[in-house]
Amino acid sequence: MAEQATLPEYMLQNARTMADQPAMRAKDLGIWKTYSWSDYADQVRAFALGLAALGFGREDKLGIIGSNIPNLYWAQVAAQCLGGMPVPVYQDSIAKELAFVLRHSEAKIIVAQDQEQVDKIISIKDELPNLKWLIYCWPRGMNDYDEDYLKSFDEVQAAGRDFDSANSGYFDAEIGKGKADDVALMCYTSGTTGDPKGVMLTHENLLSCGRIFAANEDVRPDDDYLSYLPMAWVGDTVYGLVISLLVGATNNCPEGPSTVMRDLRELGPTGIIAPPAVWEGMLSNLQLKGADATPLKRMVFAYFNDVAKRIEELKFDGKAIPGGLALAGKIGDFMVYGPVRDQLGLRRARWAYTGGAPMGPDTFRFFRGFGINLKQVYGMTEVAGLVSLQPDDQASPDTVGLPCAGIEVRIAENSEVQIKGPGVFAGYFQQEEKTAEAMTDGGWFRTGDAGLLDERGHLVIIDRAKDVGALGDGTPYAPQFIELKLKFSPYINEVVSFGDGHPFISAMVAIDFETVGKWAESKALPYTNYMDLSQKPEVLALIAEEVRKVNQGLPAVSQIKRFLLLSKDLDADDNEITRTRKLRRGFIAEKYGPVIEAFYGDQKEVELSLAVTFEDGSEAHVDARMTILDAA
Amino acid sequence: MNDTAGSGGGVKLKIDGVAKNFGGVRAVSGVSAEVQEGEIFAIIGPNGAGKTTMLNMISGFYHPDDGSISFEGTNITETKPSEIAALGIARTFQNIALFRGLSVLDNLMLGRNVLMKTGVLSAFMYWGPAQREEVEHRARCEEIIDFLKLNDLRKTPAGALAYGLQKRVELGRALAAEPRLLLLDEPMAGMNQEEKEDMVRYVLDVNQEWGTTIALIEHDMGVVMDISDHVMVMDMGEKISQGTPDAVRADPKVIEAYLGTTDHKEVA
Numbered sequence: 001m002a003e004q005a006t007l008p009e010y011m012l013q014n015a016r017t018m019a020d021q022p023a024m025r026a027k028d029l030g031i032w033k034t035y036s037w038s039d040y041a042d043q044v045r046a047f048a049l050g051l052a053a054l055g056f057g058r059e060d061k062l063g064i065i066g067s068n069i070p071n072l073y074w075a076q077v078a079a080q081c082l083g084g085m086p087v088p089v090y091q092d093s094i095a096k097e098l099a100f101v102l103r104h105s106e107a108k109i110i111v112a113q114d115q116e117q118v119d120k121i122i123s124i125k126d127e128l129p130n131l132k133w134l135i136y137c138w139p140r141g142m143n144d145y146d147e148d149y150l151k152s153f154d155e156v157q158a159a160g161r162d163f164d165s166a167n168s169g170y171f172d173a174e175i176g177k178g179k180a181d182d183v184a185l186m187c188y189t190s191g192t193t194g195d196p197k198g199v200m201l202t203h204e205n206l207l208s209c210g211r212i213f214a215a216n217e218d219v220r221p222d223d224d225y226l227s228y229l230p231m232a233w234v235g236d237t238v239y240g241l242v243i244s245l246l247v248g249a250t251n252n253c254p255e256g257p258s259t260v261m262r263d264l265r266e267l268g269p270t271g272i273i274a275p276p277a278v279w280e281g282m283l284s285n286l287q288l289k290g291a292d293a294t295p296l297k298r299m300v301f302a303y304f305n306d307v308a309k310r311i312e313e314l315k316f317d318g319k320a321i322p323g324g325l326a327l328a329g330k331i332g333d334f335m336v337y338g339p340v341r342d343q344l345g346l347r348r349a350r351w352a353y354t355g356g357a358p359m360g361p362d363t364f365r366f367f368r369g370f371g372i373n374l375k376q377v378y379g380m381t382e383v384a385g386l387v388s389l390q391p392d393d394q395a396s397p398d399t400v401g402l403p404c405a406g407i408e409v410r411i412a413e414n415s416e417v418q419i420k421g422p423g424v425f426a427g428y429f430q431q432e433e434k435t436a437e438a439m440t441d442g443g444w445f446r447t448g449d450a451g452l453l454d455e456r457g458h459l460v461i462i463d464r465a466k467d468v469g470a471l472g473d474g475t476p477y478a479p480q481f482i483e484l485k486l487k488f489s490p491y492i493n494e495v496v497s498f499g500d501g502h503p504f505i506s507a508m509v510a511i512d513f514e515t516v517g518k519w520a521e522s523k524a525l526p527y528t529n530y531m532d533l534s535q536k537p538e539v540l541a542l543i544a545e546e547v548r549k550v551n552q553g554l555p556a557v558s559q560i561k562r563f564l565l566l567s568k569d570l571d572a573d574d575n576e577i578t579r580t581r582k583l584r585r586g587f588i589a590e591k592y593g594p595v596i597e598a599f600y601g602d603q604k605e606v607e608l609s610l611a612v613t614f615e616d617g618s619e620a621h622v623d624a625r626m627t628i629l630d631a632a
Numbered sequence: 633m634n635d636t637a638g639s640g641g642g643v644k645l646k647i648d649g650v651a652k653n654f655g656g657v658r659a660v661s662g663v664s665a666e667v668q669e670g671e672i673f674a675i676i677g678p679n680g681a682g683k684t685t686m687l688n689m690i691s692g693f694y695h696p697d698d699g700s701i702s703f704e705g706t707n708i709t710e711t712k713p714s715e716i717a718a719l720g721i722a723r724t725f726q727n728i729a730l731f732r733g734l735s736v737l738d739n740l741m742l743g744r745n746v747l748m749k750t751g752v753l754s755a756f757m758y759w760g761p762a763q764r765e766e767v768e769h770r771a772r773c774e775e776i777i778d779f780l781k782l783n784d785l786r787k788t789p790a791g792a793l794a795y796g797l798q799k800r801v802e803l804g805r806a807l808a809a810e811p812r813l814l815l816l817d818e819p820m821a822g823m824n825q826e827e828k829e830d831m832v833r834y835v836l837d838v839n840q841e842w843g844t845t846i847a848l849i850e851h852d853m854g855v856v857m858d859i860s861d862h863v864m865v866m867d868m869g870e871k872i873s874q875g876t877p878d879a880v881r882a883d884p885k886v887i888e889a890y891l892g893t894t895d896h897k898e899v900a
Binding site: 029030031140141143144255256258259262 | 771840841
């Protein structure tokens with residue numbers, strides 16, 4: 001197919017060459033509804049012209065808020081048709097964050113999924129001087145609103161069709177004006193420090209990364225992908241929308257955020273990208289269900305799980321697999337691995353990627369052992385989501401893959417990973433000094449990650465460049481390294497370790513409420529809530545054992561000496577982690593200052609008043625007393 | 633006032649001097665009330681005030697000893713519950729009444745029982761009209777599932793759900809019958825604050841989106857005052873006050889019934 005310069009041109013091309021092929025599906029009222037490429041183009045055309053009728057034009061910003069539904073994707077492409085920039089925002093942001101992004105991006109029109117999102121926007125309307133119109137997709141509950149800046153998606157499309165009959169050449173002319181280096185998307189990075197920054201990505205940025213991915217991975221026009229990751233994350237656009245437009249694959253929208261796992265199973269996508277948290281969630285779920293099975297089933301599962309592990313380890317070391325073990329693996333595939341793949345909805349998946357954060361090696365090997373082609377991808381918003389990928393035969397939990405052809409990677413003197421390539425962004429919106437800080441003089445993007453290139457040329461990420469520190473005696477200390485090892489325990493959800501400039505390493509552990517709760521039930525241990533459960537002596541002992549196991553595999557200087565269990569989980573609403581579940585270390589160190597003092601002041605327990613933020617932005621304080629343990 | 637009910641803001645339900653005795657106990661005595669088309673009408677009162685007895689008389693579980701009840705102009709004083717349901721009145725129960733072993737979807741489908749027309753044999757063969765009818769009913773249930781956000785629980789057995797969700801499924805089952813009058817018996821009972829807020833939203837949505845007239849009994853005064861158009865207060869089987877929430881709130885008799893004092897303090 002002919003190469004095009006912009007995303008809307010690909011849409012028009014697909015509507016010509018594969019008009020009746022499915023472009024998108026959405027589960028609505030329990031049934032998967034299909035939209036062909038010609039439906040897709042019609043919907044986008046009507047909405048784009050409706051936007052034009054409302055005065056939306058080139059370089060205007062279109063805020064998008066909601067879960068993955070076709071209307072919002074059409075809105076995204078519609079804005080691009082007119083030379084505007086879609087700005088998808090995280091729908092679970094608290095009001096303050098939402099107001100910041102929508103104000104800073106100067107969104108002129110906002111498209112919201114439903115009443116819930118509309119209410120949020122209305123509540124911050126006074127802070128959005130640029131906002132002219134608010135468009136909602138789902139009319140439910142919207143009868144009694146008399147705000148004069150509200151319109152329904154259908155109304156806008158109807159106006160668009162009228163506009164079309166009056167100005168028939170307008171749509172194609174606007175698309176024709178589009179250039180490859182027009183900004184096609186503005187993604188606000190959650191950023192582990194400071195306010196979010198608006199990353200401007202051009203059509204060329206997005207399309208070139210899409211093309212590089214398609215050149216390195218098996219993508220086909222009849223592929224099915226599940227669009228379930230937040231639209232505000234660059235990966236959803238690149239690996240969903242862009243790939244679909246490029247090769248004609250189908251994007252499938254789940255019924256709602258709560259049905260994703262079931263929809264995944266029903267659909268069985270041919271490829272999938274998920275952050276480690278999703279994979280870890282799948283695995284703990286599996287272990288949880290496994291624990292409820294009959295003893296015989298548990299035994300069979302344990303046996304074949306072990307077989308898979310041994311085969312995977314031999315493969316990884318490049319050793320031959322003995323005949324008996326290979327046979328057991330074949331039987332295991334029939335009896336356990338295949339059915340598990342099917343249960344997870346990964347039976348048809350030719351490739352599966354994890355990215356965005358490091359993944360525990362045991363989780364990684366588990367999925368590979370069970371016949372899922374899980375590999376690592378590395379990328380970030382500023383480079384349109386792609387730097388390196390692992391080829392099928394070089395999958396490994398230790399690297400993030402081989403830098404893709406066409407993308408240059410170098411390691412700077414402070415071991416920072418730097419990148420040059422067609423995906424490198426056009427700059428942060430209205431933050432030129434930040435853009436300048438992020439780029440070297442030679443045009444390399446500073447990722448802020450510390451890494452190295454191994455002997456095979458694979459990129460290995462050690463930690464955030466600024467997080468790598470040293471203990472008081474000079475021993476290097478990479479916090480993520482230790483945290484990850486602990487986080488693989490099914491009982492542990494999050495870990496924050498301290499050590500930079502301190503005499504030894506200590507850690508705050510947030511238990512996994514679900515698995516520890518289940519464990520407590522099995523031990524007939526009564527508890528009321530997270531705080532209560534986390535401070536039970538039995539739970540402390542349980543986690544102490546997990547810490548001991550991890551310590552065993554570490555050199556003495558890198559072992560965790562003291563730890564405590566947090567009385568609440570880390571939460572993005574409290575600013576402790578980002579929406580993509582990355583630790584905000586600076587903020588945490590400040591908030592939990594007394595804990596750090598207690599760790600290194602040899603105290604036996606610590607008392608802390610913790611601020612808890614609710615989704616509407618209101619705050620409450622909860623007093624907590626946490627016991628500090630010395631690790632074995 | 634208009635006596636013949638029907639569409640266009642008339643009287644949906646007319647209760648005229650009804651009384652009910654259980655042995656020597658006067659559960660309800662001489663209560664009259666009118667529920668207007670499209671409104672939310674609440675019956676409140678302390679325990680044992682006769683609220684549930686009222687609801688049971690409207691839905692036909694009991695028949696009044698005296699007085700009459702008419703729905704859309706039809707006298708239903710002596711009508712059987714199944715016939716009342718077929719007329720367009722559906723209800724939920726204070727104690728959840730779901731089929732615990734059946735999925736959420738099947739519970740909703742059962743709610744459509746009164747609307748199903750095909751016979752046992754053709755339904756069993758799942759052929760022709762029976763199949764078309766089933767598809768239609770299923771589509772309607774899916775709308776309710778979507779409306780009440782039960783999407784992820786469609787196939788979950790009702791008995792495995794948390795209490796608040798079971799209450800929501802019960803509301804769904806009642807809605808599945810496409811009632812023109814919906815009776816809710818303490819829809820918020822036993823719920824935590826968040827579940828209550830959800831339920832209030834659904835009740836309001838049903839009323840506003842589908843125009844369903846709602847009569848509800850509730851213990852929680854705060855909730856009732858927020859959502860109702862009219863409130864009737866009962867005590868010891870008698871109606872002691874009726875009117876808009878504000879009027880009722882200020883009525884000294886109501887204050888006395890609730891607080892046992894005539895001190896002029898606001899209720900709720």
